[in-house]
Amino acid sequence: MTSATAAGGVKPPAVPKSRKSVTGTRRTVAALFLLPALVLLGALVVYPIGYSVVRSFYDQSGDGFAGIDNYKALFTxxxxxxxxxxxIIWVVFAPTVATVLGLIFAVLTERVRWGTAFKLVVFMPMAISMLAAGIIFRLVYDQDPDKGVANAVWVGVHDTFTQASAFPKAHPGRESPLEPAGGGAFITKSPVRTGETVSxxxxxxxxxxMPDDAKPAVAAKPEPDKITGTTWQDFTRGQGVGTLNRVDSSELGYAGMRIEAVKDGRVVASATAADDGTFTLPASADGAQLRLPDSNFKEPYAGLDWLGPSLVTPAIIGAYIWMWAGFAMVLIAAGLAGVPRELLEAARVDGASEWQVFRRVTVPLLAPVLAVVxxxxxxxxxxxxDLVFIIAPGSAQDDANVLALELYRKGFSEDQPGIASAISVFLLLLVIPVMWFNVRRLRREVRR
Amino acid sequence: MKAKQSLGSRLAEGVSGGLVRVFLIVVGLFWLVPTIGLLLASLRSPEDIAASGWWKVFTEPSQITFDSYSKLLENEDITSSLVNTVWITVPATLLVVIVGSLAGYAFAWMEFPGRDWWFLGVVGLLVVPVQVALIPIAELFGEIGIFGTVIGVVLFHVGFGLPFAVFLLRNFFAEIPRELLEAARLDGAGELRLFFRVVMPLGAPAIASLGIFQFLWVWNDMLVALIFSDSGSQPITVALQTQVRQFGNNIDVLAPGAFISMVVPLAVFFAFQRQFVSGVMAGAVK
Structure with missing residues (x-):
C-alpha cells in the first residue's frame, strides 16, 4: 500500500523562504540523522534493483551470460x-471499475444522511489483509448454490426467469414400456390406442x-375416444418397486411431467400430468407413441463456475474491487468537498439536470483526482x-496467472531466478513513468 | 409557473432520492455480506458448513458454536504465528517511524550538499515494486544468515516502508514554523533535544498516520513473509495460507483464523479512522 501510492503529497509544503538549517547544523550531525535511512534504503531497495537488472542478463544458474534470453522468455x-x-485485463478493468464505483458512491453519499456509515462499510475492507479477503471470497464463490452466496443469488435470479425442470436423473426401470429416445427423452416402445390406459x-x-405438490399416484381409468394414463415414480424408498410397472399406494405421481404424442416424428398432441400423475390425451393421439421430452429431465441449474478457467480472473477482480472501491471513494469524496458549491448551484439555476451537472461540472472538476486514483x-x-494466490484454486491457477505470481513461481519454486529477475525488471520498467512524474513534480516544489 | 416547476422537481427529487437510498442500501449489503458470511461460517461446525450455507444459522441459530475458535487457540502453529505477527509488526512499525523521522527532519531543516537531490532520489523509490527485491534480498539474507528469521522480515518491511515515511514526514516537518525551532535553539536546545522535544511532538499527526499505515501494511502482508520467514518465524497470514490448498477440509481453521487475523487491523481502523484516511490521502491525493 505505502509503496504503491502514486504520488504527490499533502499540500506542497510551504517552503520557508530561506531554508537554511536552523542556526548552523554541523554536517556530521546531518549525516548521522540521514545515515540509518540511507543505509537501509541502499541495501534493501537500491542495491536489489541493480542486482535484479544484472541478474536478468544471466542464465538460471547465474554463471553464464545469457543476453536477452530471459526477456525473450517473457514473450515465448x-x-x-x-x-x-x-x-493487461487487470490493469485495464480493475482500476477503472473501482474508480467509477468510487465516483458514483462519493457523489451519491452526499445525498443521504447516513453517508458516513455507508462510507465506513465500503472503506472497511481496505483495513484487512488480502489473505483474509481471499478466504472471504473463496466462501462467496463456492460452486454449490447451497453454500456459496454468489451462486445462491445467481441461481435464485436465474430460476425466477426460467422454469426449473422437475425430474433430473429419472429413467426407465426394469421391463419398462419406455425406452430412451435420444437427447435425454424417453418414448413408449409401442403405439397407444384410444380407450386404453397407458403406464x-x-x-x-x-x-x-420430487415436486412439492406431487400426490400419491392413481391408476388412470379408461375413457372412450381418449387416451388416459399415469406417469409416476415406480419406487418408494425403503419399499422398493412394489409391483413392477403398477401403481402402488405409496408411490408418487410425477406432477407436472410433460407428455407428447408423436406420430411420424411430429407432435400431434400433448398433455401435462396432474398432481397424482394422471393425464389425458385427445383422440388425435390415436396410434401415436408417447414421449417424455428431455425438458423434463434436465439437471437443475447449478449456477456459474466462478473459479473455473473462464471466470476466475473476473471473479478475483471482483474481490479486488470490493477491497479498493472504498479507497477511490474516500479520495474522490475529499476532492468533491473541495468543489465550490456555487458552481453546481449556478449550473442548476441555469436549468441543467442533475445528470448534466454531474457530467459537465463535477467530473471535469474532479479529473485530476480521478487520474491520481x-x-x-x-x-x-x-x-x-495475494488475491490470485489465495482465491484461484490449484486447478485454475494457470488460468488466473499474473506476473507477480509467475515471478514467485519461477523464482522460488521452479528455480529460474534469471527469468524471475527479468519479470521483476519488466514490472519496474512499467512504473518508471510514474516515478519520473513524481520526481518532476516534487522537484518544482523543493526548488528554492 | 414557478410553483408548478418546483413541485414537479420536488416530486422528481423525492423519487430519485428514494432510488438513491435503495441503491446505496443494496450496495452496502453487497459490501457487508461477504464479511458476515465469513463470521457466521467461523461460528458453525465443519459438518454444518459442508452441508449448507452460512445463512442457515438465521433459521437454525442453535448451530452457532465457538468450537472452531477454541480448537484454533489450542493449535500451536496458529498461536505461535500470531505471536510472530506481533513480533514482526511492532518493530517494523517503530523502526520505520524513528528512522523515517530522523531522515525527514534532516531533509526538511538541515543544510548539506545535494540535499534536495537526495530527497528526490528517495521520492523516486516510492513506487518501486517489492517484487524487484525478492530474489536479491533472499540471496543477501541467505549469505548473512538471517533468511527465515523475524529479523529478515522486519528489515525488508523497513526498507520498503521508508520511502513513503521519509516523503510524508519531510513534507510535514517542513511546515513547522521556523520561529518555533529557532526559539528552541536560542534556549540552548541541542540537535537531539530539538528533534525529540519540538519536532516529534509537532509532527505527531503525521507520525500517527504513518505509524497506522505501516502497522496495517505489515500486519496484513503475506508475500514478504511467505518468502523471508520459515515455519518457526511465519506470521498468521503465512500459517493460514498453507491451509488454503485444501480449502474445503480446512474451513474450520481458515474461517476463524482469518477472522482473528482481521480483528486487530479492524480495531485499529475503527479507532484511528481519521489518521488512516489522512495517511491514505497523503499517499495519493494532491
Whole structure:
C-alpha cells in the first residue's frame, strides 16, 4: 500500500523562504540523522534493483551470460504469456471499475444522511489483509448454490426467469414400456390406442427432489375416444418397486411431467400430468407413441463456475474491487468537498439536470483526482499477488496467472531466478513513468 | 409557473432520492455480506458448513458454536504465528517511524550538499515494486544468515516502508514554523533535544498516520513473509495460507483464523479512522 501510492503529497509544503538549517547544523550531525535511512534504503531497495537488472542478463544458474534470453522468455513462455494477458485485463478493468464505483458512491453519499456509515462499510475492507479477503471470497464463490452466496443469488435470479425442470436423473426401470429416445427423452416402445390406459413409470428421482405438490399416484381409468394414463415414480424408498410397472399406494405421481404424442416424428398432441400423475390425451393421439421430452429431465441449474478457467480472473477482480472501491471513494469524496458549491448551484439555476451537472461540472472538476486514483490503483494492480494466490484454486491457477505470481513461481519454486529477475525488471520498467512524474513534480516544489 | 416547476422537481427529487437510498442500501449489503458470511461460517461446525450455507444459522441459530475458535487457540502453529505477527509488526512499525523521522527532519531543516537531490532520489523509490527485491534480498539474507528469521522480515518491511515515511514526514516537518525551532535553539536546545522535544511532538499527526499505515501494511502482508520467514518465524497470514490448498477440509481453521487475523487491523481502523484516511490521502491525493 505505502509503496504503491502514486504520488504527490499533502499540500506542497510551504517552503520557508530561506531554508537554511536552523542556526548552523554541523554536517556530521546531518549525516548521522540521514545515515540509518540511507543505509537501509541502499541495501534493501537500491542495491536489489541493480542486482535484479544484472541478474536478468544471466542464465538460471547465474554463471553464464545469457543476453536477452530471459526477456525473450517473457514473450515465448506459455505461462508468462497468460500472466501478461491477465495482467493487461487487470490493469485495464480493475482500476477503472473501482474508480467509477468510487465516483458514483462519493457523489451519491452526499445525498443521504447516513453517508458516513455507508462510507465506513465500503472503506472497511481496505483495513484487512488480502489473505483474509481471499478466504472471504473463496466462501462467496463456492460452486454449490447451497453454500456459496454468489451462486445462491445467481441461481435464485436465474430460476425466477426460467422454469426449473422437475425430474433430473429419472429413467426407465426394469421391463419398462419406455425406452430412451435420444437427447435425454424417453418414448413408449409401442403405439397407444384410444380407450386404453397407458403406464409411464420411471425411477431414479431422489425423494427430496420430487415436486412439492406431487400426490400419491392413481391408476388412470379408461375413457372412450381418449387416451388416459399415469406417469409416476415406480419406487418408494425403503419399499422398493412394489409391483413392477403398477401403481402402488405409496408411490408418487410425477406432477407436472410433460407428455407428447408423436406420430411420424411430429407432435400431434400433448398433455401435462396432474398432481397424482394422471393425464389425458385427445383422440388425435390415436396410434401415436408417447414421449417424455428431455425438458423434463434436465439437471437443475447449478449456477456459474466462478473459479473455473473462464471466470476466475473476473471473479478475483471482483474481490479486488470490493477491497479498493472504498479507497477511490474516500479520495474522490475529499476532492468533491473541495468543489465550490456555487458552481453546481449556478449550473442548476441555469436549468441543467442533475445528470448534466454531474457530467459537465463535477467530473471535469474532479479529473485530476480521478487520474491520481486510477494511476495509484494501476500501480497497485500491476503487482497483484495475494488475491490470485489465495482465491484461484490449484486447478485454475494457470488460468488466473499474473506476473507477480509467475515471478514467485519461477523464482522460488521452479528455480529460474534469471527469468524471475527479468519479470521483476519488466514490472519496474512499467512504473518508471510514474516515478519520473513524481520526481518532476516534487522537484518544482523543493526548488528554492 | 414557478410553483408548478418546483413541485414537479420536488416530486422528481423525492423519487430519485428514494432510488438513491435503495441503491446505496443494496450496495452496502453487497459490501457487508461477504464479511458476515465469513463470521457466521467461523461460528458453525465443519459438518454444518459442508452441508449448507452460512445463512442457515438465521433459521437454525442453535448451530452457532465457538468450537472452531477454541480448537484454533489450542493449535500451536496458529498461536505461535500470531505471536510472530506481533513480533514482526511492532518493530517494523517503530523502526520505520524513528528512522523515517530522523531522515525527514534532516531533509526538511538541515543544510548539506545535494540535499534536495537526495530527497528526490528517495521520492523516486516510492513506487518501486517489492517484487524487484525478492530474489536479491533472499540471496543477501541467505549469505548473512538471517533468511527465515523475524529479523529478515522486519528489515525488508523497513526498507520498503521508508520511502513513503521519509516523503510524508519531510513534507510535514517542513511546515513547522521556523520561529518555533529557532526559539528552541536560542534556549540552548541541542540537535537531539530539538528533534525529540519540538519536532516529534509537532509532527505527531503525521507520525500517527504513518505509524497506522505501516502497522496495517505489515500486519496484513503475506508475500514478504511467505518468502523471508520459515515455519518457526511465519506470521498468521503465512500459517493460514498453507491451509488454503485444501480449502474445503480446512474451513474450520481458515474461517476463524482469518477472522482473528482481521480483528486487530479492524480495531485499529475503527479507532484511528481519521489518521488512516489522512495517511491514505497523503499517499495519493494532491
Amino acid at each position: 513462455d506459455e505461462g508468462i504469456r497468460t500472466a501478461l494477458k491477465n495482467n 409411464l413409470p420411471l425411477v431414479g428421482v431422489a425423494p427430496d427432489l 486510477t494511476v495509484t490503483l494501476m500501480i497497485n494492480v500491476l503487482k497483484i499477488f
